[in-house]
Amino acid sequence: MNDKQLVALQAAKYVKSGMLVGLGTGSTANYFIEELARRQRDEGLKINTVASSYVSEEYAKSLYLPTVTFDSVHTIDLYVDGADEITPDMILLKGRGSDLVKEKLLAKAATQFIVVADASKLVNHIGQNFSIPIEVIPFAWQLAKKSLEALSGVGHLRPNEAKDDFWMTSHGSYVLDMKFDKNLSVRDLNTMLNNVPGVVEHGIFLDLADATLIAENGAVIEHWI
Numbered sequence: 692m693n694d695k696q697l698v699a700l701q702a703a704k705y706v707k708s709g710m711l712v713g714l715g716t717g718s719t720a721n722y723f724i725e726e727l728a729r730r731q732r733d734e735g736l737k738i739n740t741v742a743s744s745y746v747s748e749e750y751a752k753s754l755y756l757p758t759v760t761f762d763s764v765h766t767i768d769l770y771v772d773g774a775d776e777i778t779p780d781m782i783l784l785k786g787r788g789s790d791l792v793k794e795k796l797l798a799k800a801a802t803q804f805i806v807v808a809d810a811s812k813l814v815n816h817i818g819q820n821f822s823i824p825i826e827v828i829p830f831a832w833q834l835a836k837k838s839l840e841a842l843s844g845v846g847h848l849r850p851n852e853a854k855d856d857f858w859m860t861s862h863g864s865y866v867l868d869m870k871f872d873k874n875l876s877v878r879d880l881n882t883m884l885n886n887v888p889g890v891v892e893h894g895i896f897l898d899l900a901d902a903t904l905i906a907e908n909g910a911v912i913e914h915w916i
C-alpha cells in the first residue's frame with residue numbers, strides 16, 4: 692500500500708453512516724472514494740456524497756456510491772481532499788486541476804475538512820513549489836492580469852494540454868499561474884487576491900482545514916486544529 696492510499700484509508704475511518712461526505716479530486720481523493728465504496732459494500736456504510744468535480748462524481752457513481760447534486764447542498768458533514776502544498780499551520784495550495792471553485796465551496800461548507808497527502812506536499816510557505824493558480828473570467832483576463840501584476844504577480848495563462856489554446860476549468864474560467872513577492876504574507880496575498888475584479892477563485896485555502904493526515908514511509912501523522 693502506498694502513502695496516498697494509507698492516508699485515504701485513515702480518513703475514511705472518520706466517515707459514519709448518515710453523513711453527507713464531500714469527495715475531493717485527485718489521486719489521493721480517488722483512494723478515499725474507493726475505500727468508501729468498499730465500506731459501503733463490506734460494512735453496510737450508508738452515506739450520501741457530493742463531488743468536487745465531474746471526474747470524482749463519475750468515479751463515485753461507477754463504484755455505486757450515492758451522489759447528490761452540488762446545487763442541492765447547503766452544508767456537508769465531512770470533506771476529504773488532497774492538496775498541492777501544505778504549510779505547518781495548515782494553509783493549503785490547491786487547484787493544479789480544474790476544480791478550484793467547487794473544492795473551496797465544499798471546504799467552506801464542511802463541518803470538518805480533512806486534508807490527505809503524502810509528505811511530498813509539506814512546504815514551509817505557500818508558493819514554494821508551485822505558482823498560485825488564479826481562476827479568472829475569460830473576458831477579463833487581461834484586466835485581471837494587470838491588477839495582479841500591480842500586486843507583484845508574475846505569470847501567464849495556463850495553456851491547454853495540446854498547447855494550442857488556453858486551459859479552461861470545469862467552471863469555464865481561464866487560469867493564471869502566478870508567483871508573487873516572497874515578502875508578502877500569505878494572509879495579505881489571500882486578501883488581495885480576493886479583491887481583484889475578474890478573479891473567480893484562487894488556490895490559497897486559508898483557515899479552512901481542520902486536520903491534515905500526512906503519510907511518510909508507511910506511517911500516518913495526524914494534526915488537528
Ligand code: 5RP
Nearest residue numbers: 717718719773774785786788
Ligand atoms: C486538485 C487538487 C488535488 O487535491 C491536488 O492536486 C492533489 O492531488 P493528488 O492527490 O493527485 O496528489 O487540489 O485541484
